[in-house]
Amino acid sequence: MSKPALAFIGTGVMGRSMAGHLLDAGYPLFVYNRTRSKSDDLVARGAVWKDSPADAAREAAVVITIVGYPRDVEAVYLGAGGILAALPEGGLAIDMTTSSPLLARRIAEEGARRGLACLDAPVSGGDRGAREATLSIMVGGDEATFARALPLFEAMGKNIVLQGGPGAGQHTKMSNQIAIASIMVGVAESLAYAKKAGLDPERVLQCIASGAAGSWSLSNLAPRALKGDYAPGFFVKHFIKDMKIALESAEAMQLPLPGLALARSLYEKLSAGGGDDEGTQALLRFYFEGRHG
Amino acid sequence: MSKPALAFIGTGVMGRSMAGHLLDAGYPLFVYNRTRSKSDDLVARGAVWKDSPADAAREAAVVITIVGYPRDVEAVYLGAGGILAALPEGGLAIDMTTSSPLLARRIAEEGARRGLACLDAPVSGGDRGAREATLSIMVGGDEATFARALPLFEAMGKNIVLQGGPGAGQHTKMSNQIAIASIMVGVAESLAYAKKAGLDPERVLQCIASGAAGSWSLSNLAPRALKGDYAPGFFVKHFIKDMKIALESAEAMQLPLPGLALARSLYEKLSAGGGDDEGTQALLRFYFEGRHG
Numbered sequence: 145m146s147k148p149a150l151a152f153i154g155t156g157v158m159g160r161s162m163a164g165h166l167l168d169a170g171y172p173l174f175v176y177n178r179t180r181s182k183s184d185d186l187v188a189r190g191a192v193w194k195d196s197p198a199d200a201a202r203e204a205a206v207v208i209t210i211v212g213y214p215r216d217v218e219a220v221y222l223g224a225g226g227i228l229a230a231l232p233e234g235g236l237a238i239d240m241t242t243s244s245p246l247l248a249r250r251i252a253e254e255g256a257r258r259g260l261a262c263l264d265a266p267v268s269g270g271d272r273g274a275r276e277a278t279l280s281i282m283v284g285g286d287e288a289t290f291a292r293a294l295p296l297f298e299a300m301g302k303n304i305v306l307q308g309g310p311g312a313g314q315h316t317k318m319s320n321q322i323a324i325a326s327i328m329v330g331v332a333e334s335l336a337y338a339k340k341a342g343l344d345p346e347r348v349l350q351c352i353a354s355g356a357a358g359s360w361s362l363s364n365l366a367p368r369a370l371k372g373d374y375a376p377g378f379f380v381k382h383f384i385k386d387m388k389i390a391l392e393s394a395e396a397m398q399l400p401l402p403g404l405a406l407a408r409s410l411y412e413k414l415s416a417g418g419g420d421d422e423g424t425q426a427l428l429r430f431y432f433e434g435r436h437g
Numbered sequence: 438m439s440k441p442a443l444a445f446i447g448t449g450v451m452g453r454s455m456a457g458h459l460l461d462a463g464y465p466l467f468v469y470n471r472t473r474s475k476s477d478d479l480v481a482r483g484a485v486w487k488d489s490p491a492d493a494a495r496e497a498a499v500v501i502t503i504v505g506y507p508r509d510v511e512a513v514y515l516g517a518g519g520i521l522a523a524l525p526e527g528g529l530a531i532d533m534t535t536s537s538p539l540l541a542r543r544i545a546e547e548g549a550r551r552g553l554a555c556l557d558a559p560v561s562g563g564d565r566g567a568r569e570a571t572l573s574i575m576v577g578g579d580e581a582t583f584a585r586a587l588p589l590f591e592a593m594g595k596n597i598v599l600q601g602g603p604g605a606g607q608h609t610k611m612s613n614q615i616a617i618a619s620i621m622v623g624v625a626e627s628l629a630y631a632k633k634a635g636l637d638p639e640r641v642l643q644c645i646a647s648g649a650a651g652s653w654s655l656s657n658l659a660p661r662a663l664k665g666d667y668a669p670g671f672f673v674k675h676f677i678k679d680m681k682i683a684l685e686s687a688e689a690m691q692l693p694l695p696g697l698a699l700a701r702s703l704y705e706k707l708s709a710g711g712g713d714d715e716g717t718q719a720l721l722r723f724y725f726e727g728r729h730g
Contacts, residue, residue, distance in 0.1 A: 268649060307641065319630050323655060327620050333615050333619065337687060341604075342601065351613070357617045357620070362616060390630070397630075397634065399730075436695070
């Protein structure tokens with residue numbers, strides 16, 4: 145049985161690696177990206193360039209998108225010349241952007257009206273997870289559609305879980321980002337305190353990182369910050385985007401999240417000071433320099 | 438060479454296990470505790486009961502204390518009939534209570550004036566770490582005194598690090614508690630969001646606990662809370678005590694810690710609602726019930 149043709153929209157740092165795994169797995173692949181040059185290496189490996197998302201979708205059985213902001217998702221799916229209008233009936237659309245749960249539901253509803261199946265399937269694991277095909281993939285949609293998409297997900301990730309109906313993938317990603325937000329505040333405050341108290345922060349980490357204060361961030365991001373390395377694993381500007389979506393979504397559910405609100409306000413200050421293109425661990429420097437108070 | 442006589446002040450849940458390891462290691466042991474019955478099993482195993490901290494210290498070469506609050510530490514060390522007045526010259530006093538870094542320095546200075554060596558050496562690892570002699574021990578004091586105390590520490594713990602001069606052990610413990618404080622907020626908000634969004638929180642954990650949102654608390658405390666188990670590993674009232682010390686210490690250094698201040702205010706509300714004797718994971722129920730807003 146020949147493999148269905150895929151359209152892949154959004155070949156940035158994450159998308160390029162993910163689309164590459166699908167090519168390697170033998171799927172015919174149409175690609176589109178706002179900046180064409182970011183698809184060049186995929187085209188060199190056999191992908192076919194298309195001049196718009198709709199053009200890419202028109203000849204595909206499955207469209208996968210991973211773009212920037214919810215407004216980009218909205219434009220690509222629902223706008224004039226959007227994917228849902230172009231994808232042939234019976235097609236499957238999978239949005240892997242971290243985006244709004246409510247928008248994911250709107251897309252699923254609109255897709256259903258057009259005879260299309262839709263999934264929201266944001267990921268975690270970063271550029272490394274994308275490169276090594278070890279992403280966690282958090283999926284919202286129905287079980288039959290999930291089963292249909294599973295071989296594609298398995299080419300890109302490892303920890304793949306159907307979390308519920310449309311929007312549930314995005315909600316799960318929001319839960320993930322909400323946990324990270326306050327952890328980053330805790331890590332920054334812990335080490336800012338240690339520095340201010342005249343301790344050696346590396347030696348403090350040695351005592352606390354493996355115990356009840358332990359976290360992925362403390363073990364992986366704090367050592368980078370202490371070495372003065374603020375290069376992005378995950379960009380401050382993207383983290384702010386995610387926190388904004390989470391806060392809006394929580395507000396829509398009338399759930400106050402004071403820890404998340406605090407983290408967002410701290411990152412907004414960091415951003416206002418020029419931190420947008422640094423990694424999220426730049427919050428530690430922000431505290432070390434006393435700019436958070 | 439016969440082992441030096443020890444006095445152990447404070448045989449609560451932690452102290453009892455720790456003193457037991459020292460008995461097992463062959464040290465002669467005097468014991469005192471505010472509630473005498475909590476020393477009974479140690480006395481049955483060979484420890485000698487004394488009627489006051491001073492009485493215990495008077496015949497010892499080394500005093501170890503692990504009591505409740507900084508005010509208790511102050512009373513036991515510096516009060517009328519305190520340890521520093523009773524301990525023979527050349528003696529060593531080790532406070533393992535989680536207490537104020539400034540008080541630790543005052544005790545070390547007063548001890549030095551009396552010809553005594555002092556260490557602050559709070560621990561992490563909880564009742565289980567105490568039972569299994571796997572505590573992390575964070576030490577403040579000078580190197581020679583640390584070397585002298587090391588065999589005692591090795592009977593009680595595993596990860597034993599001299600962090601700096603007097604007070605540095607307490608400062609390190611504060612760094613630990615500061616990290617935990619915001620992590621608990623993040624974990625509570627993450628799972629409160631998941632529940633409110635209609636997700637299955639256990640399935641969400643499956644997706645997020647091993648990635649960038651991962652923490653000891655998310656892996657160890659969240660599953661307990663989701664099963665409705667709010668029994669104390671670490672008491673809410675003790676955590677509030679620690680956060681209060683950390684905030685006072687940070688204020689003295691003019692370091693604002695908004696995340697810690699938020700965590701404390703949330704735990705104070707939980708305490709006001711009767712949560713003092715629950716475990717710190719009760720913050721999750723507090724959020725689940727919408728009492729945090």
